[in-house]
Amino acid sequence: MKYYPLSLNLAQFKCLVVGAGKVGKRKLQTLIKFNPLHITVIDPYTVLPSNFLSYPFIQFKKKSFEEKDLNHHHIVFACTSDIELNSTIADLAKKRNLLINSATKPEQSNFILPAIIEKKHLTISISTHGIGPALAKYVKNEISKNIGPEYDLMAQILEKIRPLILKLNNSSEDNSKLLNQLVKTLVPVLKKNDFQTVAKLLKKILPTPLIPYVGEIVDELKN
Ligand SMILES: C[C@@]1(CC(=O)O)c2cc3[nH]c(cc4nc(cc5[nH]c(cc(n2)[C@H]1CCC(=O)O)[C@@](C)(CC(=O)O)[C@@H]5CCC(=O)O)C(CC(=O)O)=C4CCC(=O)O)c(CCC(=O)O)c3CC(=O)O
Ligand SMILES: NC(=O)C1=CN([C@@H]2O[C@H](COP(=O)(O)OP(=O)(O)OC[C@H]3O[C@@H](n4cnc5c(N)ncnc54)[C@H](O)[C@@H]3O)[C@@H](O)[C@H]2O)C=CC1
Structure with a gap:
C-alpha cells in the first residue's frame, strides 16, 4: 500500500479522538x-489530563463511543484498546465519507500519520507507508540532527520577500529562477549565522525595487 502525503489546514476540520490512552494522547x-477548529475526545474510563483541557478547542466527554458521536466531525481517530470497537468506528466513519485513522488496523484507515519534525516554518513528514513506525521515528531522529535554524530563517526571509516578488508581476519562470537562486545561495550562509553576507547577497540577487526592504528583513533575522 502506498499513501499519498498531503498537508491539511486543520482550522477547517472538527476532529474526534476516541480513546485517550497512550496513543490517543x-x-x-x-x-x-x-x-x-475543534477536537472532541471520548473515553469512558480514562480522564484526559488537565494540560489538554486548558485548550479552549478541546472538549472531553467521559463516555463510551456511540455512532452519533461522529456527527459534525470530519476527521476521526479510533485509538481505543478495543480492537473490535476501532474496527466498528472505522466502518461507520467510512460510510459517512469521513477521514478515519485506526490505531490498530492501518488497512481500515483511509489515512495514516507520519512521524514529523516540526519547526516554526517547516514541517518534515516521514512515512514508511505503515510498514514500520519505529523506522519512521528513527529516520525522524536522524534527519533532525541535520535540521538547524537556517531553514526557519530562510522561511522567515521568504515570508517577507516572496509576496513582494510575486507582486512585481514577472513571469512564473523568472520568479521560480529567482526564488530557487535565493534559497540555494542564502541557506549555506544562514547556516553560518553570517547576516552581513546575507544582506550583501540579497542586495545582489533581488530586483532593484526590493532592495530597500533588505535592511529590515535582515534586522528581523537577528531577533
Ligand atoms: C499505520 C500507522 C497508523 C497510525 O497510527 O497513523 C501506525 C500503526 C501502528 N503503530 C504501531 C506501533 C508503534 N507506533 C509507534 C510510533 C508511531 N506510530 C506512528 C504512525 C503510525 N503507526 C502509522 C504508520 C506510520 C508509518 O507510515 O510509518 C507515528 C509515526 C506517528 C503518530 O502516531 O503520531 C509514531 C511515531 C512517533 C514519533 O515520531 O516519535 C511506535 C514507536 C514507539 O512507540 O516508540 C510503535 C512500536 C514499534 C512498532 O511497532 O514499530 C502498531 C502496532 C501496535 C501494537 O503492537 O499493538 C500499529 C498497528 C499496525 O501496524 O498494525
Ligand atoms: N498507531 C499507533 O501508533 C499505535 C497503535 N497501538 C494500538 O492502539 C491501541 C491503543 O493503544 P494504547 O493507547 O497504548 O492503549 P491504552 O490502553 O493506553 O489506551 C486505550 C484507551 O481506550 C479507552 N477505551 C476503551 N474502551 C473505550 C470505548 N468504548 N470508548 C472510548 N474509549 C475506550 C481506554 O479507556 C483507554 O484509555 C491498541 O490497539 C494498540 O495496539 C499501539 C501503539 C502504537
Missing part, C-alpha cells in the same frame, strides 16, 4: 500543534 498532542 500522542495523536492529540500532534493535532494541538496544528490549530484544529
Whole structure:
C-alpha cells in the first residue's frame, strides 16, 4: 500500500479522538500543534489530563463511543484498546465519507500519520507507508540532527520577500529562477549565522525595487 502525503489546514476540520490512552494522547498532542477548529475526545474510563483541557478547542466527554458521536466531525481517530470497537468506528466513519485513522488496523484507515519534525516554518513528514513506525521515528531522529535554524530563517526571509516578488508581476519562470537562486545561495550562509553576507547577497540577487526592504528583513533575522 502506498499513501499519498498531503498537508491539511486543520482550522477547517472538527476532529474526534476516541480513546485517550497512550496513543490517543500522542495523536492529540500532534493535532494541538496544528490549530484544529475543534477536537472532541471520548473515553469512558480514562480522564484526559488537565494540560489538554486548558485548550479552549478541546472538549472531553467521559463516555463510551456511540455512532452519533461522529456527527459534525470530519476527521476521526479510533485509538481505543478495543480492537473490535476501532474496527466498528472505522466502518461507520467510512460510510459517512469521513477521514478515519485506526490505531490498530492501518488497512481500515483511509489515512495514516507520519512521524514529523516540526519547526516554526517547516514541517518534515516521514512515512514508511505503515510498514514500520519505529523506522519512521528513527529516520525522524536522524534527519533532525541535520535540521538547524537556517531553514526557519530562510522561511522567515521568504515570508517577507516572496509576496513582494510575486507582486512585481514577472513571469512564473523568472520568479521560480529567482526564488530557487535565493534559497540555494542564502541557506549555506544562514547556516553560518553570517547576516552581513546575507544582506550583501540579497542586495545582489533581488530586483532593484526590493532592495530597500533588505535592511529590515535582515534586522528581523537577528531577533
Ligand atoms: C499505520 C500507522 C497508523 C497510525 O497510527 O497513523 C501506525 C500503526 C501502528 N503503530 C504501531 C506501533 C508503534 N507506533 C509507534 C510510533 C508511531 N506510530 C506512528 C504512525 C503510525 N503507526 C502509522 C504508520 C506510520 C508509518 O507510515 O510509518 C507515528 C509515526 C506517528 C503518530 O502516531 O503520531 C509514531 C511515531 C512517533 C514519533 O515520531 O516519535 C511506535 C514507536 C514507539 O512507540 O516508540 C510503535 C512500536 C514499534 C512498532 O511497532 O514499530 C502498531 C502496532 C501496535 C501494537 O503492537 O499493538 C500499529 C498497528 C499496525 O501496524 O498494525
Ligand atoms: N498507531 C499507533 O501508533 C499505535 C497503535 N497501538 C494500538 O492502539 C491501541 C491503543 O493503544 P494504547 O493507547 O497504548 O492503549 P491504552 O490502553 O493506553 O489506551 C486505550 C484507551 O481506550 C479507552 N477505551 C476503551 N474502551 C473505550 C470505548 N468504548 N470508548 C472510548 N474509549 C475506550 C481506554 O479507556 C483507554 O484509555 C491498541 O490497539 C494498540 O495496539 C499501539 C501503539 C502504537
